Amino acid sequence: MTRTRSRSRAARPAAALPLRTALVLSTVVFLSACTSSAEIESGQRADVAAEAAAAGETATPLVVDTSSEQADRVRTDEDPDAAGLVPATIAEDGVLRVGVVGSGEPPLGFLADDNATVVGSEVDIASLVADSVGLELEVVNVAWEQWPLALQSGDLEAVFSNVGVNAARLELFDFATYREGVMAFTAATGSDLSIEGPEDVAGLTVAVGSGTNQERILLDWNAQNEAAGLEPATLEYYANVADTMLALQSGRIDTYLGPNPNAVYQASVGEVDIVGTVNAGWPNTTYVAATTLKGTGLVDAVQAALQHVFDDGTYERTLQRWGLGDEAVDAPEVNPEVAS
Template identity: 80%
Template sequence: MTRTRTRARRPAAALPVRTALVLSTVVFLSACTSSAEIESEARTEAAAAEGTTTVLEVDTSPEQAGRVHTDEDPDAAALVPADIAEDGTLTIGVAGAGEPPLGFLADDNATVVGSEVDIASLVAEALGLELEVVNVAWEQWPLGVQSGDLEAVFSNVGVNTERLQLFDFATYREGVMAFSARPDSGLSIEEAADVAGLTIAVGSGTNQERILLDWNAQNEAAGLEPAQLEYFANSADTLLALQSGRIDTYIGPNPTAVYQQSVGDVEIVGTVNAGWPNTTYVAATTLKGNGLVDAVQAALQHVFEDGTYGETLDRWGLSDEAVDEPVVNPAVGS
């Protein structure tokens, strides 16, 4: 495991923003100096010429001057189990830090930053704790929580029946999947019939594969052509297949699609909840029965109410995934 300590405290002074991502929400960009910033500014000007009215600045420096901050909530802090509060640190795992915006390496190629780290930072601040971020492989986070090496995980973890047997959850986003296509595709995907006859890339053994298989069954029963599913080793191969026309669209986590759309690689042409036809949620994950989930839920409630939760989702273009309130161990549809 690679450990990155992040102080969950408001910095004394703002540092310069290094990179701007062009999304659908907007602020004017400051002067650019790097080639990446020049390209970003060009995309911003093009978006403005097309009638887009908002640009969201995103800081990729390890200092994260653009991070939203909150204050300590004494009532929430009082709920932290004594053995966890003892060292004054909340140790959280972020799995597979790679592609923005969920969790990725900052400009120093060592510090883990992203939307999941920002939510965890708010929770730590509300609990009066320092934040320690551990970059782990996806396969390692369950054992990390069970062994006590990780006190919580903030890593786009969806709540499901199997995980509820071992872990407690406090929700902070809906689990949303997005269909991405070439910007000129003309596709619009809202229901099963819209994928009939398309060639779609999808990850094997994922919720989104299960959705497409269910939709194919519906379409075949209705006399429609099923979608052809394709599987690629990584996102780079998938994007290349899309650009070359070998696939019509691919389905994956909405946050990643939001980022890819912001840099002009793709266009989001539809979304679906990961639990379709039910609603599933992304949640902070803690060891079952150790009591930490109640403190995390109270901290999330604090940042929901003071507006910093919404500001953080806006920062990363994820406001469409917002939930009304944090819930401990939500019901899972069959």
């Protein structure tokens, strides 16, 4: 059985999370609930379902295990065809060394309750790939700015960490896609906002990260709105997500445009409502992908492994485990075309 290990030398300090955090998600809206596994096992699932039914919703309670053991992780079997594509230089030690940025919050990559083991949706996808190619998974906790050099130096063999495919990265790395790159508009709970396009942000105050894809989208939307005679959105910049959440809750801003996975988590614990989504490559489509050094040949094995878990259903189950079903792609693609 594939084991997941984190190198202690790369672990970064973060606040420990409770042993088991119940993220109760609805397929229509994200319900604000956080309960222990014991409470769920004693009947809370039925209570949540009854409340959702009364509100006309279909609820899918989801228990996310934040322990280092990850007993709830979805697993798959080895696919001989995928395993046969692994380059000999990588297969010889029986280990797939994968980098994941573990300094965030659920669901992507974060530290488990031992404050050392990296867990999350990105680790789970990497685990499925390792299972499929018959290798032991070794997870290395890396800082975001370190992963390109770590791949180029050979310290890492792949990166699974919400890496978006773009033209500049395609010059140096190979990619196998497994999620759409989606950004979400969040607002204070109970907000009546609904954002589907440029006209819906006209006149609003919107928080956004400087130099990000989402800032570029909002600047493009402002230009489009001004050309149509609409008032542009006012963009506000905050140093971190905590400050942004305070600004939302105090009414200083109307909405925040940031990564959808983080918004899913924040909504699941009742901090915000998701009021709209947009692809990070708007008006085009961009993807999140497993990243390998260009020319090593490993990307072909990763793509075959991903196809295996797409086919057997474990890919879909893994995304649902973390509330990311809306970001699913139909099939993994190697080095998709991107707009320059």
